[in-house]
Amino acid sequence: VRDTRQARTIREILEQHGEPVTAPEVHSYAMALVPGIGIATVYRHLHHLTVAGEIARVELPGQPCRFERAGKPHHHHFVCQGCQRVFDLMGCLGDLRSLVPDGFEVIKHDLTVYGHCRRCAAENAGTRVGV
Numbered sequence: 568v569r570d571t572r573q574a575r576t577i578r579e580i581l582e583q584h585g586e587p588v589t590a591p592e593v594h595s596y597a598m599a600l601v602p603g604i605g606i607a608t609v610y611r612h613l614h615h616l617t618v619a620g621e622i623a624r625v626e627l628p629g630q631p632c633r634f635e636r637a638g639k640p641h642h643h644h645f646v647c648q649g650c651q652r653v654f655d656l657m658g659c660l661g662d663l664r665s666l667v668p669d670g671f672e673v674i675k676h677d678l679t680v681y682g683h684c685r686r687c688a689a690e691n692a693g694t695r696v697g698v
């Protein structure tokens with residue numbers, strides 16, 4: 568029963584959090600809700616929830632594995648090079664089949680955009696003007 572509550576808490580954290588989060592981030596949110604919950608427990612529930620299809624893994628090159636709620640519509644990710652947070656980009660450039668040679672079959676695509684989020688972009692601008 569305790570396990571179920573922990574699993575539900577972790578699923579709720581991902582549902583309330585729009586953007587993909589790492590296991591240590593989930594752990595820090597979970598500790599506020601379930602005092603004393605260990606990181607190994609968080610990893611275990613993340614694994615089980617992923618296998619059950621209730622949450623989805625987000626694997627980006629050179630990044631720690633993140634998790635997000637399952638069932639989001641097709642979307643892509645933006646990695647902030649300042650704070651390392653990952654944001655969802657809703658929408659898509661559309662059909663990428665025109666990039667692919669004749670006779671090739673496209674199954675899916677991933678698109679990751681790198682840059683600075685609004686806050687980090689503003690901080691960079693502030694640094695430049697000496698604020």
Ligand SMILES: [Zn+2]
Pocket residue numbers: 647648649650651652683684685686687688
């Ligand atoms: Zn940022």
Ligand SMILES: [Zn+2]
Pocket residue numbers: 641642643658659660661676678
């Ligand atoms: Zn797309």
